[in-house]
Amino acid sequence: VSTADPARAALDARAVAWMREPAAAPDAARFGALALDLFAFQFAHCAPYRRFCEGRGTTPARVRDWTGIPPVPAGAFKELPLCCFPPERALKVFRTSGTATLARGALHLDTLEVYEASLLPSFRRHLLPDLAEGARARILVLAPPPDELPDSSLSHMFGVAVRELGDAGSGFLVKGGELDAATALAALADLERGGGGVAPLLVCGAAFAFVHLLDALAERGVSLRLPGSARVMETGGFKGRARERSQGELYAEIGARLGIPPARIANQYGMTELGSQFYDSVLSEPGAPRRKLSPPWARVRIVDPVTGAASRPGEVGAIVVFDLANTGSVLAIQTADLGRESAGGFEVIGREEGAEARGCSIAADELLGGATG
Amino acid sequence: VTPAEVEARLAAVREAGSRLRGRPAWVTLDALGGVLDAFRDPRSRWRAELESALPEATGFSRATVREGLSRALAGWSGDALRALVARELGGPAALEPGAPRAAVGFDATAVLLAGSIPMPTLLSMLAPLVLLSPVLVKPASRDPVTPRVVARAIAAADPVLGECVAIADVAGGDAPAMDALLAADCVVATGSDATIAQVAARVAAPRRLVAAGHRLSLAALGDGATRGDALAAVAEGLALDVALWDQQGCLSPIAVLVAGGTAAADRVAAALAAALEQAEKRWPRGRIDAAGAALFAHERAEAELRAAAGRSVAVLSGADQAWCVVREDDAVPRPVASNRFVRVAPVGNAGSITAAIAPLRRHLAGVAMAGFGADGMALAAALVRCGASRICAPGELQAPPLDWRHEGRGVLTPLARFADRETHEAG
Numbered sequence: 001v002s003t004a005d006p007a008r009a010a011l012d013a014r015a016v017a018w019m020r021e022p023a024a025a026p027d028a029a030r031f032g033a034l035a036l037d038l039f040a041f042q043f044a045h046c047a048p049y050r051r052f053c054e055g056r057g058t059t060p061a062r063v064r065d066w067t068g069i070p071p072v073p074a075g076a077f078k079e080l081p082l083c084c085f086p087p088e089r090a091l092k093v094f095r096t097s098g099t100a101t102l103a104r105g106a107l108h109l110d111t112l113e114v115y116e117a118s119l120l121p122s123f124r125r126h127l128l129p130d131l132a133e134g135a136r137a138r139i140l141v142l143a144p145p146p147d148e149l150p151d152s153s154l155s156h157m158f159g160v161a162v163r164e165l166g167d168a169g170s171g172f173l174v175k176g177g178e179l180d181a182a183t184a185l186a187a188l189a190d191l192e193r194g195g196g197g198v199a200p201l202l203v204c205g206a207a208f209a210f211v212h213l214l215d216a217l218a219e220r221g222v223s224l225r226l227p228g229s230a231r232v233m234e235t236g237g238f239k240g241r242a243r244e245r246s247q248g249e250l251y252a253e254i255g256a257r258l259g260i261p262p263a264r265i266a267n268q269y270g271m272t273e274l275g276s277q278f279y280d281s282v283l284s285e286p287g288a289p290r291r292k293l294s295p296p297w298a299r300v301r302i303v304d305p306v307t308g309a310a311s312r313p314g315e316v317g318a319i320v321v322f323d324l325a326n327t328g329s330v331l332a333i334q335t336a337d338l339g340r341e342s343a344g345g346f347e348v349i350g351r352e353e354g355a356e357a358r359g360c361s362i363a364a365d366e367l368l369g370g371a372t373g
Numbered sequence: 374v375t376p377a378e379v380e381a382r383l384a385a386v387r388e389a390g391s392r393l394r395g396r397p398a399w400v401t402l403d404a405l406g407g408v409l410d411a412f413r414d415p416r417s418r419w420r421a422e423l424e425s426a427l428p429e430a431t432g433f434s435r436a437t438v439r440e441g442l443s444r445a446l447a448g449w450s451g452d453a454l455r456a457l458v459a460r461e462l463g464g465p466a467a468l469e470p471g472a473p474r475a476a477v478g479f480d481a482t483a484v485l486l487a488g489s490i491p492m493p494t495l496l497s498m499l500a501p502l503v504l505l506s507p508v509l510v511k512p513a514s515r516d517p518v519t520p521r522v523v524a525r526a527i528a529a530a531d532p533v534l535g536e537c538v539a540i541a542d543v544a545g546g547d548a549p550a551m552d553a554l555l556a557a558d559c560v561v562a563t564g565s566d567a568t569i570a571q572v573a574a575r576v577a578a579p580r581r582l583v584a585a586g587h588r589l590s591l592a593a594l595g596d597g598a599t600r601g602d603a604l605a606a607v608a609e610g611l612a613l614d615v616a617l618w619d620q621q622g623c624l625s626p627i628a629v630l631v632a633g634g635t636a637a638a639d640r641v642a643a644a645l646a647a648a649l650e651q652a653e654k655r656w657p658r659g660r661i662d663a664a665g666a667a668l669f670a671h672e673r674a675e676a677e678l679r680a681a682a683g684r685s686v687a688v689l690s691g692a693d694q695a696w697c698v699v700r701e702d703d704a705v706p707r708p709v710a711s712n713r714f715v716r717v718a719p720v721g722n723a724g725s726i727t728a729a730i731a732p733l734r735r736h737l738a739g740v741a742m743a744g745f746g747a748d749g750m751a752l753a754a755a756l757v758r759c760g761a762s763r764i765c766a767p768g769e770l771q772a773p774p775l776d777w778r779h780e781g782r783g784v785l786t787p788l789a790r791f792a793d794r795e796t797h798e799a800g
Contacts, residue, residue: 048682
């Protein structure tokens with residue numbers, strides 16, 4: 001692990017070793033020990049975070065359990081570099097999509113090794129659980145390739161997945177910022193005819209890009225029946241990029257136009273500020289209730305937003321993520337998203353469909369509208 | 374309700390509207406003026422019903438509802454309504470058949486309400502009726518109370534007018550019922566940009582859409598308002614503007630821009646924090662949902678982290694997050710947390726205020742300003758160019774006059790078709 005600080009390198013090595021175990025499993029003691037050691041390192045090496053913790057009366061000496069590690073708000077990544085090394089030493093900076101009005105968040109990384117070690121096992125376990133050892137899948141990506149959008153963590157993630165798990169026919173179907181509809185439709189039609197052989201097929205990308213694909217199919221009056229092995233991963237929202245629709249509407253359209261049922265469509269919950277991702281359980285645990293599952297090296301707490309105390313099981317609260325893949329920044333992130341615990345995982349509670357604001361004041365997400373990045 | 378029921382109610386109010394247009398317009402205007410006078414009267418049955426039922430239905434505290442209604446409705450009288458008709462239409466004669474400069478309401482108006490603040494509901498229901506256009510009202514899910522109280526008040530004042538008001542509890546996701554509602558000749562819709570876009574896609578010409586999007590308001594303070602007794606009074610007024618309706622209204626200030634630098638902003642933040650603490654005692658904040666609480670906590674923690682990072686940011690907050698004032702070190706737009714969360718931002722001078730507001734111009738409604746002395750007129754003009762449709766003193770934001778040209782347009786004129794007759798010949 002290529003970091004200048006030996007203590008950090010040791011922490012990275014412990015995290016990566018866990019991530020690379022073929023049968024990496026949840027281990028509460030291991031998670032707790034590494035989380036506390038990582039917190040102590042980040043407290044010592046990230047001055048803003050240290051002062052933030054001290055302002056809350058928290059130091060590593062006082063924290064006995066990983067749940068006591070103070071989370072930083074995700075929005076802070078828009079305001080300042082939160083990293084345990086000089087920002088100018090960053091090897092990679094991932095940025096949030098940004099808006100016309102507000103700043104973009106940035107995650108500074110001085111190594112990609114932990115990030116990539118974390119993403120691959122989760123991607124494989126939750127999206128390609130049936131992929132035989134040494135085999136490759138057909139991965140079609142509805143997102144720009146990493147060389148077109150080098151500061152997009154999503155594009156980077158897809159790039160790594162295609163590189164490590166994709167076959168020769170895998171690739172990116174968004175070019176120059178636009179869906180390459182002709183290529184996409186030709187590739188999908190070929191797969192419908194059995195052109196992909198027996199390799200599992202994964203179509204993945206941003207939700208708004210699926211809207212563009214579905215629109216292209218609709219304009220041509222095309223409805224495909226992709227092979228039974230096909231599955232979809234979608235992530236993110238639509239803001240300012242495509243017609244808004246509910247997840248149910250999107251899944252129904254995917255079913256109608258691609259022939260992939262909702263039971264084979266997994267949503268990914270992730271954010272630029274996190275090194276790990278969280279996937280719906282539908283492909284890794286078919287038949288079980290749909291909920292988001294964490295990799296062993298990440299934990300999610302649902303908390304009362306006012307008190308910070310753990311919400312009762314089933315109760316809606318704010319999502320706080322503790323992610324051991326965030327070795328170079330801050331492992332504990334407080335989101336403004338809502339969720340609730342569900343059967344060993346969690347559900348993300350979106351704004352209630354059709355729910356109205358209490359008044360006529362602008363909502364945060366309206367002011368945030370008009371994505372530019 | 375089923376689509377067929379919506380169609381039936383729309384047909385019924387259309388029919389009732391023909392009876393309305395068969396009598397002198399001033400009769401209707403007087404009746405509606407009486408309705409406003411009744412809501413304005415704190416001892417009236419209708420005010421009592423609102424003050425009694427709204428806290429439970431909407432989550433606002435009882436004290437907030439009482440104070441909010443009292444201040445907002447104080448100027449909403451029958452006389453104010455007649456003045457509005459005179460100002461925008463030239464008087465009720467314009468509504469009579471054959472008027473040379475006629476203002477003609479639509480055969481029926483669908484009113485799609487949003488949110489839980491009662492005054493927009495009251496005015497949205499009354500305005501089409503002034504133009505003799507009957508209304509079919511879709512209540513907001515967050516306030517099932519106000520439209521029904523207003524409907525009963527209208528019926529009690531004038532049974533003929535009462536037949537021109539119907540309510541249809543149409544769920545937003547019920548597309549067939551919504552289509553039946555949107556078949557009205559005129560559609561008044563309030564809501565988010567996404568809601569408005571959805572409605573607009575379904576209201577084609579010659580039907581008319583009168584839309585009101587979500588908006589935000591700000592305060593701007595000059596040197597004369599940042600010291601001594603003037604500061605105390607301004608802070609008290611701004612705390613009232615923030616506290617009423619728990620900062621959920623388009624006239625609720627989300628930020629205070631202070632000309633004069635960090636020291637002045639510090640004084641304003643401290644005074645506003647003290648005033649919000651007092652406001653919490655008089656008008657406690659109401660229920661806050663999980664999403665609101667999560668955003669509030671996130672934004673407060675985000676500001677604390679910036680302070681910890683060495684930025685010149687100060688966070689002042691009340692117990693249980695009942696309010697929060699963040700003294701920022703710049704005027705960069707940041708997420709709107711609402712629920713009594715105010716950012717106080719220093720700007721260099723009056724000229725810098727318009728630059729700070731510019732990114733928000735598409736969403737701007739009101740600006741409360743004070744302390745600019747001789748520069749005030751020029752600043753007000755600049756704010757209007759930045760999109761503000763209302764400029765007033767601190768403490769007055771939550772009491773807009775009846776004729777406030779919300780969205781920069783008239784109250785009645787968008788609901789009318791105008792016709793000029795230049796000849797007395799029949800054809």
